[in-house]
Amino acid sequence: MALKREDGRKASDLRPMQAKVGVVPNADGSAIFTFGDTIAIAAVYGPKQLHPQHMQDPSTGILRCNYDLLSFSVSDRKKPGPSRRSQELSKMTQWALEPALDLEGFPNTVIDVEVQIIQADAGTRTAGINAAALALAHAGVPMRNLVCAVAIGKLDKDIVVDLDKSEEDFEGGEGPTDFPVAKLANTDQYTLLQLDGKIQPERVKEVLSFADESCAKIYEIQKKALKEALGE
Numbered sequence: 001m002a003l004k005r006e007d008g009r010k011a012s013d014l015r016p017m018q019a020k021v022g023v024v025p026n027a028d029g030s031a032i033f034t035f036g037d038t039i040a041i042a043a044v045y046g047p048k049q050l051h052p053q054h055m056q057d058p059s060t061g062i063l064r065c066n067y068d069l070l071s072f073s074v075s076d077r078k079k080p081g082p083s084r085r086s087q088e089l090s091k092m093t094q095w096a097l098e099p100a101l102d103l104e105g106f107p108n109t110v111i112d113v114e115v116q117i118i119q120a121d122a123g124t125r126t127a128g129i130n131a132a133a134l135a136l137a138h139a140g141v142p143m144r145n146l147v148c149a150v151a152i153g154k155l156d157k158d159i160v161v162d163l164d165k166s167e168e169d170f171e172g173g174e175g176p177t178d179f180p181v182a183k184l185a186n187t188d189q190y191t192l193l194q195l196d197g198k199i200q201p202e203r204v205k206e207v208l209s210f211a212d213e214s215c216a217k218i219y220e221i222q223k224k225a226l227k228e229a230l231g232e
């Protein structure tokens, strides 16, 4: 039987995306990125001298990311402040972005990236990475490439892209599977592969092929947002 998604999307269809840079006037760079009802804002500060001094690296600048959900972003109010989940997602946001940056020209400095989720309907870590990559570019941080991210998942036996919360909570068949992927745009260089759930090893190639197709679409949205900011 053909796969039916509740919102009528085909397996390879992303939710509607929007991106805009320059949304936080007080930051050095900023961006908003949305997947449907999931809205992420990223703000970049720096490069600036890193304190305490013993954490400085004289050979390069370092990236520091902080991801969080705002209290009103989820249906049950989220307790403000850091949690195990936000610490994990902050770290993996940093790991996903680092390979795109070239910070050797900024020894002893730090670049802070703040990712806040305004509204959450699954895919917040990947929306956050897309927003953060745009915010870094908007801040003029030297980058080898943009980073594009998307969550691939499984609905029973079918691979689908960009699950919303109702899909992520799907319990039927083989159970829920969430496979967030980030990569350097237009390359085969993946900067994040996570897996929550189960997938047969022989199906990972299929997941990556869905991720590649989705990331190409995300890259176009990101490029358009940057060009709009440059007034082109």
Ligand code: CDP
Residues within 6 Å of the ligand: 074, 075, 076, 078, 085, 120, 121, 122, 123, 124, 125, 126, 151, 165, 168, 178
């Ligand atoms: O958001 P993402 O899919 O990257 O990460 P997750 O940890 O798999 O969370 C999936 C979804 O669960 C989030 O996008 C939110 O919609 C929801 N969630 C929530 O309602 N309350 C939380 N404290 C955390 C997540």
